[in-house]
Amino acid sequence: MFTEAVAISVRRSAPSSPSVIRGKGCFLYDEQGKSFLDMSGGSGAANLGYQRDDLVEVLKRQSELLIHTGWNIDNPQRHEVVAKLAGLVPYAQASVFAAVTGAEAIEVALKIARAATGRQGVVYFHNSFHGKTQGALSVTSNSGFRKHLAGDNLQLTALALDYAADQDPARATLWREQLAEHLQQAQQANRLPAALIIEPIQAAEGMYPVPLALLEAIVELGKRFGVITIFDEIYTGFGRTGTPFFSNPQLLPDLLVLGKALGNGLPISAVVGRPELVDCLGYAEHSSTFTLMPLACAVASKVLDIYHQEQPWQWAASNGGYLRQALESFGEEDSRVANVRGRGMMLAFDFEGTGKGGDVLALRNRLLEHGVIVRTGGRNPATVKLTPPLCMSQQEIQAFIQTLQGVCRSL
Numbered sequence: 001m002f003t004e005a006v007a008i009s010v011r012r013s014a015p016s017s018p019s020v021i022r023g024k025g026c027f028l029y030d031e032q033g034k035s036f037l038d039m040s041g042g043s044g045a046a047n048l049g050y051q052r053d054d055l056v057e058v059l060k061r062q063s064e065l066l067i068h069t070g071w072n073i074d075n076p077q078r079h080e081v082v083a084k085l086a087g088l089v090p091y092a093q094a095s096v097f098a099a100v101t102g103a104e105a106i107e108v109a110l111k112i113a114r115a116a117t118g119r120q121g122v123v124y125f126h127n128s129f130h131g132k133t134q135g136a137l138s139v140t141s142n143s144g145f146r147k148h149l150a151g152d153n154l155q156l157t158a159l160a161l162d163y164a165a166d167q168d169p170a171r172a173t174l175w176r177e178q179l180a181e182h183l184q185q186a187q188q189a190n191r192l193p194a195a196l197i198i199e200p201i202q203a204a205e206g207m208y209p210v211p212l213a214l215l216e217a218i219v220e221l222g223k224r225f226g227v228i229t230i231f232d233e234i235y236t237g238f239g240r241t242g243t244p245f246f247s248n249p250q251l252l253p254d255l256l257v258l259g260k261a262l263g264n265g266l267p268i269s270a271v272v273g274r275p276e277l278v279d280c281l282g283y284a285e286h287s288s289t290f291t292l293m294p295l296a297c298a299v300a301s302k303v304l305d306i307y308h309q310e311q312p313w314q315w316a317a318s319n320g321g322y323l324r325q326a327l328e329s330f331g332e333e334d335s336r337v338a339n340v341r342g343r344g345m346m347l348a349f350d351f352e353g354t355g356k357g358g359d360v361l362a363l364r365n366r367l368l369e370h371g372v373i374v375r376t377g378g379r380n381p382a383t384v385k386l387t388p389p390l391c392m393s394q395q396e397i398q399a400f401i402q403t404l405q406g407v408c409r410s411l
C-alpha cells in the first residue's frame with residue numbers, strides 16, 4: 001500500500017521524465033548510459049553544472065567530517081557563507097537570514113516585512129510564483145512563533161502587470177499612477193500592506209520579464225509609502241540573467257530572496273537586505289532543523305568562491321545571447337517557435353501548434369527520445385522553458401538547436 005502511494009507520488013511529480021543515476025557538466029545519464037542534455041538545469045539550481053570536480057571534493061571532505069548538527073549548533077562554514085554572500089549582493093551592508101528552500105525563504109521575507117512594519121497585508125502580482133508551502137505556522141500553536149503570522153484576514157491583493165509598458169512610456173506612467181493610487185487609498189483606509197513582492201522575471205508562469213519601469217515604480221513607491229519591497233530572485237539570482245543578480249544598486253528592493261543556485265543542488269536559501277531591516281526578525285523567530293547545516297554550507301561557501309573568482313554571470317550573458325539568437329533565427333524559419341523571451345540563460349518560447357499545448361507535449365517527448373530535457377507549461381501550456389546550467393558551452397547549445405530543428409521538422 002505504502003509502496004504504491006510512493007510510486008504514484010513520484011510518477012505524478014515527474015511525468016515523462018527519465019530516471020537518471022548520474023550527471024556530469026550539463027548531462028544526466030540513465031542506467032543504460034543514455035545521456036540527456038539538461039536544458040532545465042536542475043530546475044535552475046545547477047548553475048555550475050552537475051558533479052563539478054571541486055564541489056564534489058568539498059562535498060566528500062565535509063561529509064566525512066560533519067553533515068548535520070541542527071540549526072542551533074554553530075559551525076564555521078555558515079559564517080563563511082554569510083560573509084561571502086554579503087560581499088556578493090548589491091547592498092553596501094547586508095544581513096543574511098538563511099533558510100533551506102526557496103518557499104521557506106519567502107516565508108522569512110514576509111515575516112521580516114510584517115515584523116518591521118507591524119502590518120499584515122501583502123500585494124503580489126498576476127502570474128507570480130513564490131513557492132508551494134501553505135504557511136506551516138498556521139498549524140503551529142506556540143504564540144511566540146506565531147507573532148508574525150497573518151491572521152484570518154490575510155489582506156492579500158493581486159494586481160495586474162502591464163507587460164507592454166517597456167515599449168510605451170505612457171503605459172508605464174499609467175501603471176505607476178495606478179499603483180500609487182492603490183497604495184494611497186490603502187493608506188487612507190489604514191490598510192497599508194506590509195510588503196510588495198515580485199519576481200523580476202516570472203519563471204514558473206512562462207519566463208515573462210517584468211518591464212523595468214514597473215520594477216522601478218515598485219521600488220520607488222515602496223520607499224515613498226514605507227512598504228517593504230521584496231524581489232524574489234530565487235530563479236534570477238546568482239548570474240542566471242547575465243548579471244550577478246537582477247537587482248543592482250540602481251534597482252534595489254528592501255529584501256532580496258535567494259535559493260536554488262546558492263548550493264548548486266544542496267538545499268540552502270537566504271533573505272538578504274539592510275541589517276536594520278533583516279534583523280527585525282529575532283533569533284529563533286524563524287528556523288528549521290536543517291538551516292545552515294554544515295554540508296550545505298561547505299558547498300555553498302565553495303559555490304560563492306567560484307562566483308567571486310569565475311563570475312559565471314558572464315557565461316550566462318554570452319552563451320544566453322547565443323542561445324537566444326539561435327532560437328530567434330530558427331523562429332524565422334519555423335513560425336511555431338514564437339515569442340522568444342527572457343534574459344541570459346533564462347529563456348522561453350511558445351511552440352504554437354494546433355493549440356491546447358498538445359503539440360508542445362509531442363515536442364517535449366520527442367526531444368526526450370533524442371536525449372534533451374526541457375520543461376514546458378505555465379500561463380500558456382505551449383511554453384518551452386530553457387534554464388540550462390550557465391556553463392553550457394556554445395557547442396552544446398548548437399547541439400540542442402540542431403536536435404530541436406530535427407524534432408520540429410518531424411512533427
Ligand SMILES: Cc1ncc(COP(=O)(O)O)c(C=O)c1O
Nearest residue numbers: 101102103129130131203234235
Ligand atoms: C521564483 C521562485 N520563487 C520561489 C520558488 C520556490 O522555491 P523552492 O521550490 O525551493 O521552494 C521557486 C521555485 O521554482 C521560484 O522559481
